[in-house]
Structure formats: C-alpha cells, structure tokens
Amino acid sequence: VDEKLGRLSHAGISIALDVFGTGFSTLASLKDSRIRKVKIDQGFIRGLAKSREDRLLVKTVIDLGRTLGIEVMAEGVETEADRQTLHKLGCKTAQGFLFSKAVPLSQALGLAVKERQEL
Secondary structure (H helix, E strand, O other): OHHHHHHHHHOOOOEEEEEEOOOOOOHHHHHOOOEEEEEEOHHHHHOOOOOHHHHHHHHHHHHHHHHHOOEEEEOOOOOHHHHHHHHHHOOOEEOOOOOOOOOOHHHHHHHHHHOOOOO
C-alpha cells in the first residue's frame, strides 16, 4: 500500500484522509507528507451547534491542517448554521446535503463545472 501511495503522490494525484477522527485515520497519519487533504467526519460536524467539545476538536483539526499545509474539508454539512460555524472556525471547504444530495457521476461532473461552492 505504501509503495502504491508513493507512486500516486509522485504522479501528482492528491491523497486525502477520509473520516478523520474515526477508525484508522489518526493524528499519526498526518505525518505522512503525501497526505494533502483531511476530511473531518460528519459525526463531529453534526454536534457543532450543541457541543463545545466538538467545536474545539474541529477547530483544532482545522488549525493543525493549516499549520501542516493540509487542506481540511468538513463532511456532512446539512445546515446553514453549521456552514457558518465552520467558516468562523476557518474551514474553507465542505460537502453535504446543504450543497447537494448524492448524484450520479455524470451529474456530479456537470455540477462541478457549473459551480464550485466554497465556505
């Protein structure tokens, strides 16, 4: 796996850590210089409005990403309030039902060309 990731990275393909904060996506993974993007798990995003701890954790990941030069994306953004909170915390990119429901690849490509939404 490590060799294949190295070849992909060398070919200019960006590598992202998905569902960061759960499972095998740990802080130690961020030391890998090939990681260019971290996607914060939606479980942390859902708790932003009610949980001070979730806000602190999300802010810490955003700040750590900025320090390490890693793009941070929030997954599972469903409300305008969450989008605004993420923006205030410094998160520049997000995905979720607030922006679009899941669509087939052909439709997704059309959406990507039509409009790029940023926080």
